[in-house]
Structures are given as structure tokens and as C-alpha cells.
Amino acid sequence: MAATAPRVANTPVLDAERVRRDFPILDRTVNGRPLVYLDSGASSQRPVAVLRAVEEYETHSHANIHRGVHALSQAATEAFEGARERVRRFINARSTKEVIFVRGTTEAINLVAQTYARPRLKAGDEIIVSELEHHANIVPWQMICEQTGATLKVAPINTRGEFLFDEYVKLLSPRTKIVAVAHVSNALGTVLPVKKIVDAAHAQGAVVLVDGAQAVPHSHVDVRALGCDFYAFSGHKLYGPTGIGVLYGREELLQSMPPWQGGGDMILTVSFDKTTYNDLPAKFEAGTPNISGAVGLAAAMDYIESLGLDAIAAHEHRLVELASAELQKIPGIQLIGTAPNKASIVSFVMDGVHPHDLGTILDHEGVAVRTGHHCAMPLMTFLGLPATVRASFAVYNTANDVKSLVSALGKAREVFG
Ligand code: PMP
Numbered sequence: 001m002a003a004t005a006p007r008v009a010n011t012p013v014l015d016a017e018r019v020r021r022d023f024p025i026l027d028r029t030v031n032g033r034p035l036v037y038l039d040s041g042a043s044s045q046r047p048v049a050v051l052r053a054v055e056e057y058e059t060h061s062h063a064n065i066h067r068g069v070h071a072l073s074q075a076a077t078e079a080f081e082g083a084r085e086r087v088r089r090f091i092n093a094r095s096t097k098e099v100i101f102v103r104g105t106t107e108a109i110n111l112v113a114q115t116y117a118r119p120r121l122k123a124g125d126e127i128i129v130s131e132l133e134h135h136a137n138i139v140p141w142q143m144i145c146e147q148t149g150a151t152l153k154v155a156p157i158n159t160r161g162e163f164l165f166d167e168y169v170k171l172l173s174p175r176t177k178i179v180a181v182a183h184v185s186n187a188l189g190t191v192l193p194v195k196k197i198v199d200a201a202h203a204q205g206a207v208v209l210v211d212g213a214q215a216v217p218h219s220h221v222d223v224r225a226l227g228c229d230f231y232a233f234s235g236h237k238l239y240g241p242t243g244i245g246v247l248y249g250r251e252e253l254l255q256s257m258p259p260w261q262g263g264g265d266m267i268l269t270v271s272f273d274k275t276t277y278n279d280l281p282a283k284f285e286a287g288t289p290n291i292s293g294a295v296g297l298a299a300a301m302d303y304i305e306s307l308g309l310d311a312i313a314a315h316e317h318r319l320v321e322l323a324s325a326e327l328q329k330i331p332g333i334q335l336i337g338t339a340p341n342k343a344s345i346v347s348f349v350m351d352g353v354h355p356h357d358l359g360t361i362l363d364h365e366g367v368a369v370r371t372g373h374h375c376a377m378p379l380m381t382f383l384g385l386p387a388t389v390r391a392s393f394a395v396y397n398t399a400n401d402v403k404s405l406v407s408a409l410g411k412a413r414e415v416f417g
Contacts, residue, residue: 012308014315016398019307022047023396033366036404041186041214041345041392042370043236046300050240053299054292064288066265080291083298084281087246090301091231092222097251097280101289104245105213106136108232109180111247111284112209113140115257116230117178123149126175128206130155130163130192131382132185135375137211141180150177157382161188161337169200176206183215187374187390188337189320189345191215198227207253213237217304217394218343219313223248235293239395240300244293247284254280261286304395312395316344319393323402330409336388347374347388350409353416355387361415362389365408 020026023045028035037045057079063072065080084096093099102108117127127141131154145152153176155168163181172179179201184191198208209230215221216233223231230253235244249257259266259277263286268276277283304312323346327333332351350358359371370390373380380386391405 011314012311014307014311014395016315016396020396020398022049022303024048024051026396030366030368031364036365036367036401036408038391038393038397038401038405039368039370040217040394040397041237041390043242044217044239044394045396046239046241046296047303049303050296050299054241054296057292057295062291065291066282076291079295080289083294086298086301090221090305091216091246091248092224093248094224095251098248098254100247100249100254100281100284101294102232102245102247102284103243103290104234104236105134105211105232106234108230108245108247109136109209109211110140111260112230112232112249113144115260115284116207116253117141117144117150118147119258121148121150121177124175125150125177126153126171126173127151127178127180128153128155128168128171128176128201129179130168130181131157132161132163132188132190132376132379133180133182134186134211134213135377136213137180137182137209138378141178154378155181157190157379159383160339161185161190162339163190163192163197165193165196165200168197172200172204172206174204176201176204178209179206180209180211182211182213183221184212184218184343184345185337185376185379186214186345187376187379187388188339188347189214189342189392190337190339191341191343194226194228202227214343214345217312218309218316220309229253235297235300238297238300239303240297241290241293244290244297246297251280254284259286260284263287307395313343315395316393316397319397319399319402320344320346322399323391323393323405326402326406327409330406330413332413333409336383336385344393345390346392347390349385349388350412350416353412355389357416358389358409358412361412362405362408365404365411367405367408369405 061075065077207229212233231248236242266286336347355371
């Protein structure tokens with residue numbers, strides 16, 4: 001992924017001050033201070049283009065999709081299916097049949113676990129995850145292991161937060177059926193060598209799911225170039241609405257999988273003797289979907305591409321470098337996660353101060369960061385830490401935000417001594 005390897009020559013420059021004007025929420029104050037939003041890794045803010053697209057759809061075009069002959073239903077269907085084509089182009093999938101709308105990354109991974117893995121795996125089979133995964137990419141696989149008798153293996157990392165590729169390769173064998181890894185770590189920002197991970201897994205006949213929740217907002221993701229079998233992400237980390245996300249799956253695999261949930265839209269015919277299922281992607285989309293969410297997600301993708309993903313990656317890379325350098329000058333601050341290839345995230349701790357207390361002080365100063373285990377408790381156990389403070393950067397952050405963070409940390413240092 002190019003997130004931390006910006007093309008130096010000809011890299012378009014992102015005018016973050018202008019971009020900020022697209023995000024009305026950034027004008028508000030928090031605790032009497034201008035908001036400094038450094039929690040986009042948890043959920044990014046929405047630009048006006050997304051807010052308006054959702055409003056426009058809800059105001060003028062809403063009806064239920066697919067089954068209606070009336071004009072509004074057709075308009076809504078067009079908007080929803082148009083959004084699917086937008087997603088296909090964004091990730092370079094072969095066909096819209098490979099784009100399944102879900103609630104988010106969590107649902108996408110559970111879908112694959114329950115419909116791909118559960119019917120196939122048995123005792124003796126193995127699933128590999130990495131040590132830095134989000135709980136959403138651990139727990140569904142643990143459930144599969146309980147349900148099938150398969151075993152979960154953990155590919156290790158080092159103390160800098162780097163994925164140990166050679167150790168991972170040693171875990172691979174014909175017993176490996178599934179490899180499930182993050183593209184970018186949500187707790188540390190490490191970019192994993194996904195293409196290499198996929199190629200090595202395929203050599204053993206395993207399929208690979210990539211948790212792309214933290215990758216799609218920060219760099220070009222091309223599922224065909226990566227060669228992965230499944231790719232999952234959420235709209236709300238990509239400047240889109242909550243409650244919408246995407247599961248990309250290779251068509252051949254999705255065809256071979258049973259439906260996820262039963263209900264309307266996922267069927268062709270229903271009788272009490274036999275039900276036949278709809279074709280892809282409807283087979284995996286039972287019930288009324290989040291139509292305005294899909295519309296908002298498509299608008300978010302238009303917005304991101306209008307800024308340019310290379311420009312976004314280069315901009316965020318500069319902020320990560322700046323923040324890392326400045327934070328290290330503050331006495332007692334230790335950076336957590338210092339892999340050379342990182343995207344958009346700076347995690348740290350301050351000696352003698354619990355991250356939650358630090359987060360509270362920062363909030364008093366208007367600086368929003370995330371503190372805690374970041375839904376990666378096994379990673380925290382490996383690092384020997386209960387929690388970290390995480391600043392995560394997005395298109396609308398500037399060097400001024402880094403300055404505000406540093407100054408608020410300086411105040412915290414005074415308070416805690
Ligand atoms: N995986 C990663 C790497 C994440 O950062 C997150 C969100 N923090 C998730 C999965 C879960 O995403 P969601 O809550 O949108 O389903």
C-alpha cells in the first residue's frame with residue numbers, strides 16, 4: 001500500500017485548510033475551545049457533499065428498492081445500485097456481483113466466517129490471524145473454531161508493531177484454510193504486507209480475508225492487485241455514513257457460499273416445500289438495506305477521489321511524521337508502534353499517567369483522541385500495556401492540530417508532574 005510511501009515527485013498537494021471548510025462540524029467548539037478532531041480512526045467526519053447527497057436522496061427519491069414499479073422505487077433502486085457500481089470502481093472489483101452491502105466491517109467478517117468458513121472447516125483445520133487484529137477480526141474466527149473444532153493460530157509481531165512475515169510463513173501449511181489480517185492496524189497504524197501475505201497463503205491453498213477498515217480512507221486499494229479473496233471495510237471511517245459497509249468477495253467464492261440471512265430480496269421463489277435463492281449480490285442482502293447509507297458512501301468515494309488518494313496519503317504521512325517527531329520531544333512520552341511503514345495513526349503513552357486521564361485532560365483542551373485498548377486486547381497484552389492514547393489523522397487535519405495536541409500534552413505534563 002502506498003500510504004506511507006508517497007510519490008515524492010508530482011505528488012499533488014492537499015490544501016487541508018480548504019478541505020476543512022467542507023466539514024461543518026470542525027467549526028464547533030468543545031469545552032470552549034476550537035475542536036481538534038484526532039479520532040478519525042474511530043469514525044471520520046462527513047463533508048457537506050456526503051451530508052447533501054443523503055439529504056437529497058431522503059428528500060426527493062426515497063422509497064423501497066427493487067420490488068416497486070413506481071417512479072420513486074425505481075429512482076431509489078438506481079441510486080442504490082449506482083452506489084454499488086461506485087464502490088466497484090473504488091476498489092477495482094471485477095463485477096458489482098462482488099460488492100455486498102453490509103452494516104460495516106464487523107458484519108462483513110462475520111458473514112464470511114459463518115457462510116464461508118463454518119460449512120467448510122473441521123477439526124484439524126487452521127485459521128491464521130495476526131497478533132495486532134481488532135476484535136472484529138478475532139472473535140468471529142474464535143466462534144468458528146468453537147463451532148467446527150478448527151484451531152486459531154496467531155502470526156506474531158515485534159515490539160515495534162511490525163508483522164513478522166517469516167514467522168507467518170512458518171505457520172502456513174496445507175492445514176491452513178483461512179488467513180484473516182488487517183491491512184492497517186487500528187491501534188498502531190502499521191501497514192501489513194498484504195500482497196505478500198496473500199501470495200504465501202494462496203501457495204498453501206488458503207483463502208485470505210483482509211480487514212481494510214483502516215486502509216481504504218488512506219490509500220488506493222485495488223482488490224485485484226492485492227489478489228485477496230475477501231476485503232471488508234466500513235463507510236463511517238471513509239467520510240461516509242454509519243451503518244453501511246462493504247464486503248468484497250471473489251465471485252466464484254461468493255457463488256459457492258450459502259446465504260447469510262434469510263428474508264426478502266435474497267430469494268427467487270419461496271414455497272413451503274422449497275425456496276430458491278437470488279443471484280449475487282442480492283443473495284447476501286436479505287431485507288431492506290441502508291439505502292441512504294449507500295448513497296452517502298458513494299458520495300464519500302466521489303469526494304475522496306476529487307481530493308486524490310495520493311495527495312491524501314502524502315498529507316497524512318507528513319502529519320504522522322510531524323506528530324511522531326514532536327511527541328518525542330515531550331518528557332515521558334513513549335511512542336507505541338514504530339514500524340517504518342505506517343498510516344495515519346500515532347499511538348503513545350505518558351509515564352505515570354493513565355491514558356484515560358490523559359484523554360480527559362486533552363478533551364478539556366478541545367482535543368479529541370481515543371484512549372483504551374482500541375478493541376485490540378491481545379495486542380495490548382503483547383505490548384504489556386493496559387491502554388494507549390491514539391491520535392489518528394484524516395484529510396482535514398493540519399500541522400496546527402499537531403501543535404494543539406502537543407500543547408495540550410504539555411499542559412497535562414504540568415498537571416501530572
Ligand atoms: N477492524 C478494524 C481494523 C477497525 O479499526 C474497526 C473499527 N474500529 C473494525 C474492524 C470494526 O469496524 P465497524 O465497527 O465499523 O464494524
